[in-house]
Amino acid sequence: MADLTEAEANAGGRWWNADDVADVTEMLAARGSRLWQLMAPADLAAWVFEAPAPSPLDPAPDAVDGDWASGLDETGRQAWALAGWVARTVVPDATGTAGRYWILSHLDDAAPATLRLTVGMLEILGLYETGEEIWLRSHAAPILSAMDAGAVDLEEWQRRGIDVADDSTRTLAEDKVLLTCPDLATARWLLRQPPVIAGVRLLSCWVAAGPYSFESRYRPEVVARAWQASQLLDGEDPDALPGGGNGFDxxxxxxxxxxxxxxxxxxxxxxxxxxxxxxxxxxxxxxxxxxxxxxxxxxxxxxxxxxxxxxxxxxxxxxxxxxxxxxxxxxxxxxxxxxxxxxxxxxxxxxxxxxxxxxxxxxxxxxxxxxxxxxxxxxxxxxxxxxxxxxxxxxxxx
CATH class of the missing domain: 3.40.1350.10 (Trna Endonuclease; Chain: A, domain 1)
Structure with a gap:
């Protein structure tokens, strides 16, 4: 990622520029995949850096059968909503690629029950239905670039209990980080930060183009349930920054x-x-x-x-x-x-x-x-x- 000059920053510049989009386009184009029959690498590279907005609710990948919130308390509803919102926000062409390049799993035979978003060969998001912990994998480059530009304040992350660690999984081992949040509210705050969304999107684009062997585990009813639940978060203030409405924190x-x-x-x-x-x-x-x-x-x-x-x-x-x-x-x-x-x-x-x-x-x-x-x-x-x-x-x- 390119560094910002002071003039760019003082003029309202960003922590990324057109050269970064070109670099990501070139990187994705080098990945041979059927995914590029659905979306061109240049379009995906531009999408990586767009604002953290989810894809439209309609059309949904699958129809919801019955009451999606049946048996869930408020925390459970919010957990499902977050899982659906993340899928709609960080998966390329989320509607068209459900079950082909990504799945959402609901592991209810464990205590507590767990929701996991898997894109290509990699688990991108995991959270407990109890909302006790949320973990998220991200490509490191956008976050490091934003840190260099001053757009990410690690002290603020630490105050909120957000942990940043090297990720131990083999896929892109040196290029990604593992972000852990202590609760759902903190995770929602983190996922409103543009550099974080860019990092997760970049990772999703990369791994979605690789081998995908989980189609047999796809449960359309799980995706549909989370998809519908996610509308609970669509009305939230889209401003990713604290104090956005007041003019102060x-x-x-x-x-x-x-x-x-x-x-x-x-x-x-x-x-x-x-x-x-x-x-x-x-x-x-x-x-x-x-x-x-x-x-x-x-x-x-x-x-x-x-x-x-x-x-x-x-x-x-x-x-x-x-x-x-x-x-x-x-x-x-x-x-x-x-x-x-x-x-x-x-x-x-x-x-x-x-x-x-x-x-x-x-x-x-x-x-x-x-x-x-x-x-x-x-x-x-x-x-x-x-x-x-x-x-x-x-x-x-x-």
Whole structure:
């Protein structure tokens, strides 16, 4: 996968480009298979990088006989829904290739019952009907490319309990990873991430073109049941990123001095004063926005921005906040500008375009507004709150 330049990312670029589609087309074309009689390699390569949307419910591979949810509790219903949604989303031409290139198995003679999606020679998805664990195999290249571009935050994955490990199965052993989620909600979140969908689709295209020996185990009623169940997830917010609807991930709670460690290797009083000033600036900006009926919070799309919000027209803003106390003005301005540029880059790699703001307590050097503007960043100071509204409106228009 090709790396993004900073210009591409800042312009809302992606973690993949046209060269990646061409590379995948060439790779798939080298795989001799009857599958390419159904879909051309170039079409499949383009589909690999499309948004994580499932194929249409109609037509279904098979008709459902009876009540698909009979005997299932809510968790079981959601497990079946996820299995069907994944099949519809990551299997090439899922309707036309069911039973020929992929199967969905329901192993109900084990405890707990298990659902397994097998594409070609490889199990792509496995989950317990109890929703306790979900495992997913993916081609590593799209995920690694997205990591390099900052579109995948491994710390966020770890916080959610997502495990990433080398996969032990022989097929494409060096090119794939095994992703494990602790519950259904986490798996749904992970499967809304475009690099993950691209990785699973790429793996599915590759292995579907290989030997397929499981047709005798195909149970059309199992596929039909999951297919119908999957519509439970079709109404979910298609935005793969946390905070997509609010303009931020979570409400701002701030940091109090009581949260700080008692012993530090530097001036603890100065540190606490800086933290208190940072909190004051954040709350001042939140209050300022609220007077225009705007709500700000912390974090955006897994990126740890200090504050994020959307204006009345839905345009996204992010702010890095820096406290300026005696003797650290230049250091804080340099640090804050670097951080907000990094956050904007990481968000752009996730497909989120944002206006960047740097808020500091004060700025005595008149050159700094121009320095920030040269990087497309709006500089605000705590001493000039009455000017914020006009400056933010101008920045949004620009």
């Amino acid at each position: 979570r409400p701002y709670t701030g940091v109090t001095t009581g949260d700080l460690p008692a012993q530090r290797s530097f001036d603890a009083d100065a540190y606490r004063a800086g933290v208190d000033e940072h909190d004051r600036l954040c709350r001042t900006l939140i209050a300022h926005l609220s007077r225009s009926r705007l709500v700000a919070g912390s974090g955006l799309a897994g990126v740890h921005v200090d504050l994020a919000w959307r204006d009345v027209d839905g345009r996204q803003f992010i702010a890095e906040v820096k406290s300026v106390i005696d003797g650290n003005e230049v250091e804080q301005l340099r640090l804050g500008l670097g951080q907000v540029l990094e956050y904007r880059h990481r968000l752009a790699a996730r497909g989120v375009a944002a206006t960047a703001v740097l808020l500091v307590s004060r700025c005595t050097d008149p050159v700094w507004p121009a320095i920030c503007a040269g990087s497309g960043v709006l500089l605000l100071t705590g001493e000039e709150e009455p000017t914020w509204r006009a400056k933010l409106m101008t920045a949004a228009v620009g």
